[in-house]
Amino acid sequence: MRAAIIDEPGKLRVGEAPDPTPGAADVVIKVGACGICGTDLHIADGEFPPAPFPLVPGHEFAGEVVEIGSDVRTGIAVGDRVAVDPSLFCGYCTPCRTGRGNLCANWGATGDTVNGAFAEYVAVPAVNAYRLPDSLSMGQGALVEPLSCAVHGLDVFGAQIGERILVVGAGTMGLLLTQLLAGSGARVSVVDRNAARLPLATTFGAEHVATSVAELDAAPFDASVDVTGAPKAIEDAFDALRRGGRLQIFGVAADTARISLSPFRIYNDEIRIVGSMAVLDSFEPALRLLESGRVSSEGLISHTLPLEEFPEAVGMVRAGTGVKIQIAP
Ligand SMILES: [Zn+2]
Ligand SMILES: [Zn+2]
Structure with a gap:
């Protein structure tokens, strides 16, 4: 073959x-x-x-x-x-x-x-x-597989109604996460350096979109999700958090990559940092979401x-x- x-x-x-x-x-x-x-x-x-x-x-x-x-x-x-x-x-x-x-x-x-x-x-x-x-x-x-990763991400991360959540990265995963978060009642802002991706984020429920975190006036956020795996983007996502906020590292970084975060801030502001790795009992829910149209694949x-x-x-x-x-x- x-x-x-x-x-x-x-x-x-x-x-x-x-x-x-x-x-x-x-x-x-x-x-x-x-x-x-x-x-x-x-x-x-x-x-x-x-x-x-x-x-x-x-x-x-x-x-x-x-x-x-x-x-x-x-x-x-x-x-x-x-x-x-x-x-x-x-x-x-x-x-x-x-x-x-x-x-x-x-x-x-x-x-x-x-x-x-x-x-x-x-x-x-x-x-x-x-x-x-x-x-x-x-x-x-x-x-279904990428969506099942996003479903697992939400299982780990949780999302509360009305929370302001920043999604960094509007590729397929960022756009799927945006749909799940907005569908869960969160107020989602999406950042991507590639402006061409932002209109889809708006279609999928993002309230605010921009090409950098600095351009968003919705900060600080209750939570942020990095979907890029890029160290600078992860640091921006961390810096955009309010006290008591949480950061999810969802994107795959190179295994040798390192980030620079303030341990004082993690201590003093009780920041939680959580990963999300692939699929866990989330394939069937993802399939149902796509079948029902609750998550759209349009575009x-x-x-x-x-x-x-x-x-x-x-x-x-x-x-x-x-x-x-x-x-x-
Ligand atoms: Zn994949
Ligand atoms: Zn095992």
Whole structure:
């Protein structure tokens, strides 16, 4: 089959890879759509330590079931359209056994630690496949994973009615978080250096939008979420908090990145800082939100490119082109 392959950090190509064969509990999916995410860029740059090389990336995907392992008992059938939770939790470490599988000591994910869906076919555990309603396209199916990360972010972060919340970054994740926060009754302000992204943030419920925190007169905020992973943006998000505020670090930074925050302020103002890592029991809720229309995908999928153009598509993501760029193998 054809697949996008990262041979080593910085070396990316589209070439031939062996067809996946399903393990006893797996299904093989013919990929319909797979989104490119900031994490894929970190993997390509060697900044995401769990990723081995060579690797076929791709963890935001939907497709059609074409083969079923001998021991699959989920009632899934060949021909089913599914979205796939990429999470691979071991099930026996302490985090897994205390309800925090996303922090699994042996954490893995399809497309991050084993071959993923920037390919014609991918094998996944059958229990990770969720049937896609007829009303949702493959492209929308590939948005369930990023939305499920945003749902987990809210699970961790909480949002109170009427709170003033700053979202830094208006890419796909920032726009999904904006919808969830506004839908939860928070008053959302959104900042992105790329002004072209701001009208969508307004459409999705942001009250104030700007290209920098300094331009917003809504500060200080009760809470802020950084969706960029950029150290300067995280520091701005921290500085914009009121006393007693909280900061969520949602965006993926390079593993070597460092930030500079005032420990006195964290102490004296009782600032809480909390992370949010991937998906935890949030895939089904995300699927329901998209199916019901409570979260809109209108305008989010800006480009759909063929697999052979994967390197160009990655270049577009790096350049900040559009919103969500997907590959349709
Ligand atoms: Zn992702
Ligand atoms: Zn585990």
